[in-house]
Amino acid sequence: MTQNFNNNLSIVQNLKIGRVFVFFLMASCSASALASDWRTVLEEELIQRWQTLTNGQDSAAVSFVGIRSDYQLPDCQHRPDIRIQKALQPGRNGIELGCSKPYWQQHFAVQLHVYQNVITLRTALRSNELVQPHHIHQTRQDIGQLNKGFYTRTDEVVGLQIKRSLRPGTVLNPDMLELPQLVKRGQHVAIRLKRPGIQVEMEGTALASGHKGQRIRVRNNQSQKVISATVIARDLVQVQ
Template sequence: MNATMTTFRRHLALRCHWVLLLPALFGACHSVAQSQSIGPEQLIGASQQFLEELVSAHLQRSSIQGRHEVEISRLDPRLRLAECTRPLEFSLQGQGHPIGRLSLRVRCTGTTPWALLVPAHVRLYQPVVTLVHPLQRNSLVQASDISLVEQDVSLLRQGFITETQQVIGQKLTRNLGANQILTPSHLQQAEAVRKGEHVVISAGTGSIKVKMPGEALSDGAVGQQIRVRNLRSERIIRARVTGPGQVEAGM
């Protein structure tokens, strides 16, 4: 199946130098006001602004619809760092995208250099396909079985689906309860042909097509190859399922 699964695995250039009046990679960056020392509130504020701009640019560039929240973890209130004679530098550590739990490296390369890791969490909220009531394994999902519910997708490690049309008509691979967020692993394509059913075998190329009756010898979803008995010749052939009751054989 082609379920949309938001996995944010694109590689990003995540390094940004905050320089006064100089546009950075993901928007205008700003220098941190200099003072005799830099405290936790200044670091949190600068880190928050950096991530807000970074995430907004990432979502726009990736055409991802949703709202986000940036949370910077509390720092030790006793923290005092020497003022930086150069603009602070920010980069993400070991992360290919700015969503989820992050470690932000703040670095000073001035007269008194220092570096600090600032923990952060970027939440991304999107409507995802969710079951409204329990369904048994092998059930075909109907429109009345699902709804779109906003969730923090940064926590959905198993994937998720945002389009209801990519779920309707699919078959469940296991029993699922109410309020279950559907993932690609929960679904498989439903059989268009069942074993023992009569099917129409199409064969030929271009405008020349020959059709003949057949019998499916196994279940098959669209695109799968199955064994089919040609009821005219009694030969057993392999054919590709093209739709309900329809298979196509090569010449």
């Protein structure tokens, strides 16, 4: 009876020892995997974090900045901790890898490439031209490289005015576009005076250019008085 109990105890102990061995073997393999192929592990981790942030809406990739292709991490008895110095974003990110046993820290710069369909010029446009639907289309771009911004919808740019001449293939950004000038400095305009139950118009001269909704100075050609008015349409300003 005692011999059977000892045998059973030996089996239980062996199972426990086996489980502990498997645990340390898996931990060792995990740490070893990161040490031998740390770029792939880090890339997968960052992409997974980005997919979580965006609910999987964007495709992404990672490249390493200024790191030799044969560089390997120092030894670590566990999987090194991965810390992102700031909120993960498209473009360059600062990454810190750290180990507590033995203690070390490594800092890297990685480029997070995030790809989206953005509005791009199909044809060349000259300064002051208005963007029309046939001028543009969508192309897939790395938005981490688009530091000045971008558009993703055609209705965001159609009807806007080009500030300077642009070539085909240009990714449109807010610095390139503005609301169209409906009134130009020096031109004759109609000044509309609107009050409850009353609306009259008189001739005037614009003393500044302006787009819809912008307030500019105009001169009443009859009284020569300079007033402030809001551009509401081409060659038309309104005084409330």
